[in-house]
Amino acid sequence: MKTDTIHISDDFSEVGLRTIDERRRLTLGNILKGFHRVQIFEGNQGEVLLKPLVEIPASEVWLFKNKKALASVKKGLEEATQGKISKLNLKSL
Numbered sequence: 001m002k003t004d005t006i007h008i009s010d011d012f013s014e015v016g017l018r019t020i021d022e023r024r025r026l027t028l029g030n031i032l033k034g035f036h037r038v039q040i041f042e043g044n045q046g047e048v049l050l051k052p053l054v055e056i057p058a059s060e061v062w063l064f065k066n067k068k069a070l071a072s073v074k075k076g077l078e079e080a081t082q083g084k085i086s087k088l089n090l091k092s093l
Contacts, residue, residue, distance in 0.1 A: 006041060008049065015031055016031075028050075032050065032052055035053070035054070037052075037053045037055065038050040038051060038052055038053060039051040039053055
């Protein structure tokens, strides 16, 4: 497993207290609702940071690696939300 060091400048707020059970498990309730994976970091003073992750299909990774294509998709989505759309005649392609 690759170990990375991250420097965090975010502010954190307490969201509650939990008790670790006898099997060393911790339940988080709705704190991470909608996420199935987290990346775990440990600070030099014992703090633990859980970073929620989402996974994308391998067939879509290319888009996130291609900045020009990703920018084009983002622009298209923004234009669509603004109603800047037109009908395309697929037979003319």
